[in-house]
Amino acid sequence: MKYSEFGNKFLTDSGILRLMDDLGNAMAEGGKDMLMLGGGNPAHIPEIETLFRSRIEEIVNNKNEFECVVGNYDTPRGEKYFIHYLAEMLSENFGWKVGPENIALTNGSQTAFFYLFNMFAGVHKSGQQKKILLPLAPEYIGYSDVGLTDDFFTTFKPDISHLDNKMFKYQVNFSDLEITDEIAAICVSRPTNPTGNVLTDDEIDKLSNLAIQHKIPLIIDNAYGTPFPNIIFTNAKPIWDRHIVLSMSLSKLGLPGTRTGILVANEEIIEMIVRMNAVLSLAPNSVGVALALSLFRSSQIIEVSKKIILPFYQDKVKKAFDLLSSELEGLDCHIHKPEGALFLWLWMKDLPISDQELYNRLKDRKTLVVPGHYFFPGLKEEWRHKSECIRITYTMAEDIVEKGLKNIADEVRKAYGV
Numbered sequence: 001m002k003y004s005e006f007g008n009k010f011l012t013d014s015g016i017l018r019l020m021d022d023l024g025n026a027m028a029e030g031g032k033d034m035l036m037l038g039g040g041n042p043a044h045i046p047e048i049e050t051l052f053r054s055r056i057e058e059i060v061n062n063k064n065e066f067e068c069v070v071g072n073y074d075t076p077r078g079e080k081y082f083i084h085y086l087a088e089m090l091s092e093n094f095g096w097k098v099g100p101e102n103i104a105l106t107n108g109s110q111t112a113f114f115y116l117f118n119m120f121a122g123v124h125k126s127g128q129q130k131k132i133l134l135p136l137a138p139e140y141i142g143y144s145d146v147g148l149t150d151d152f153f154t155t156f157k158p159d160i161s162h163l164d165n166k167m168f169k170y171q172v173n174f175s176d177l178e179i180t181d182e183i184a185a186i187c188v189s190r191p192t193n194p195t196g197n198v199l200t201d202d203e204i205d206k207l208s209n210l211a212i213q214h215k216i217p218l219i220i221d222n223a224y225g226t227p228f229p230n231i232i233f234t235n236a237k238p239i240w241d242r243h244i245v246l247s248m249s250l251s252k253l254g255l256p257g258t259r260t261g262i263l264v265a266n267e268e269i270i271e272m273i274v275r276m277n278a279v280l281s282l283a284p285n286s287v288g289v290a291l292a293l294s295l296f297r298s299s300q301i302i303e304v305s306k307k308i309i310l311p312f313y314q315d316k317v318k319k320a321f322d323l324l325s326s327e328l329e330g331l332d333c334h335i336h337k338p339e340g341a342l343f344l345w346l347w348m349k350d351l352p353i354s355d356q357e358l359y360n361r362l363k364d365r366k367t368l369v370v371p372g373h374y375f376f377p378g379l380k381e382e383w384r385h386k387s388e389c390i391r392i393t394y395t396m397a398e399d400i401v402e403k404g405l406k407n408i409a410d411e412v413r414k415a416y417g418v
C-alpha cells in the first residue's frame with residue numbers, strides 16, 4: 001500500500017502502541033500469566049466499582065434514561081448537565097470563574113492531547129514549525145507520537161535532588177529553560193506519569209508567569225490530580241486561569257473503558273475543541289458521564305476521591321515502595337519520591353545493561369514494566385540516565401505486585417553482577 005505522510009506516521013512502532021498492547025493482552029487474560037506492572041490501568045477499587053455498578057443498574061432500570069444514554073448523540077461539547085455540575089463544582093470549590101462555556105468533553109484525554117498539541121504546534125501560516133515545550137523530563141509516553149509533524153517537542157535535562165531513603169526528585173531546570181518564539185505551548189503532567197513527581201506550586205507559578213509573558217497557553221495534565229481522582233500525596237494547589245488549559249479524565253477514577261476526557265479552558269480554545277469533536281467524532285462518549293453524573297451533581301466526587309481513592313493508593317504505594325527499597329538494599333538504585341499517580345520510577349545508576357535489555361529479561365520472567373527511555377520526548381542530548389530507569393505500576397493485586405517487585409529486584413541484582 002502507498003500511504004500519505006499522515007499514514008506513514010503510524011507505520012513506525014510507537015511506545016504507546018507496545019505499552020497498550022501489552023496491557024490489553026495481560027488484562028484480557030486476567031493477569032493469569034503475566035505480572036502486569038507495566039500499564040497505566042487504575043486499580044479495581046471495590047467500593048468504587050460498587051458505586052458505578054449500582055449506577056448502571058439505576059440507568060438500566062430507568063427506561064428513559066437508558067434509551068437516552070445509549071441511544072442519543074450528545075452535542076459536540078458533551079453532556080450538558082455533567083458540564084453544568086462540573087462548572088459549578090470548580091467555581092464553588094476553587095473560586096475559578098468557570099462556566100459551561102469553559103468546558104468540553106473528549107473521547108479520553110489522550111484524544112484531547114492530539115487536538116491541543118496539533119492545534120498549537122506544527123507548521124504555522126508563516127511557515128515556521130512550532131513546538132510544544134515539556135519543561136520537565138521525563139514526561140508521559142503518550143505525548144510522544146501525537147504530533148503530526150516531526151520534531152514536535154522540546155525539553156531539557158531536569159535538576160535532580162537526592163532525598164532521604166535513597167529517594168530523589170526531578171525539578172525543572174529553569175536556568176536552561178528558554179522560551180523562544182518557536183514554542184507554541186507549555187505542557188506538564190501533574191502528578192507526572194511516569195515518575196509520580198508533583199511539580200511544586202512555585203514551579204507551576206513560574207511556568208504560568210512564563211506562559212503569560214510569552215502569550216502562550218500552559219497545559220496542565222491533571223489525569224491523576226485534584227479534585228478527582230485525587231491520586232496525589234502532597235499538598236499541591238490546584239490552578240486554573242484563562243491562559244491555562246486544564247485537562248482531566250474519568251479514567252483514573254475507575255472508568256478508563258468509557259473514554260472520557262475533560263478540558264477546562266478559555267472560551268476560544270473550548271470552541272476549537274468543540275469544532276474538532278464535531279469533525280473527528282461527532283460527539284464525545286455519553287456513557288462515562290452518565291455513570292459519574294450523580295457524583296458530580298452533589299460534588300460527592302470530591303469526598304469519594306478523598307475518602308476512598310486517595311487512601312487506597314496511599315496504602316498501595318507505601319507497601320510497594322517499602323518492599324522495593326528493601327529488595328534493592330545495598331545497590332546504587334534510587335526511587336523517585338512517590339508524590340502521586342500510579343507508578344514507582346526506579347533509577348538504577350550505572351546499570352551495566354540498558355533499560356530495554358532489562359525489560360526483555362523481565363518479560364522472559366513474565367514480568368512487565370516499561371523501559372524508561374520512552375519517557376523523554378523532545379530530549380535530543382545524549383544522557384545515560386535515560387536508559388537507567390524503568391517505570392513500575394503498583395496498582396495490581398498485592399500478590400502480583402509483590403512477586404513482580406521481587407523479580408525486578410532479582411534481575412537488577414543479576415545485571416549488576418552482585
Ligand SMILES: Cc1ncc(COP(=O)(O)O)c(C=O)c1O
Nearest residue numbers: 040108109110189193223249251
Ligand atoms: C498523564 C496522562 N495523561 C493522559 C492520559 C490519557 O488518559 P485517558 O485518555 O484515559 O483520559 C494518561 C493515561 O494513562 C496519562 O497517564
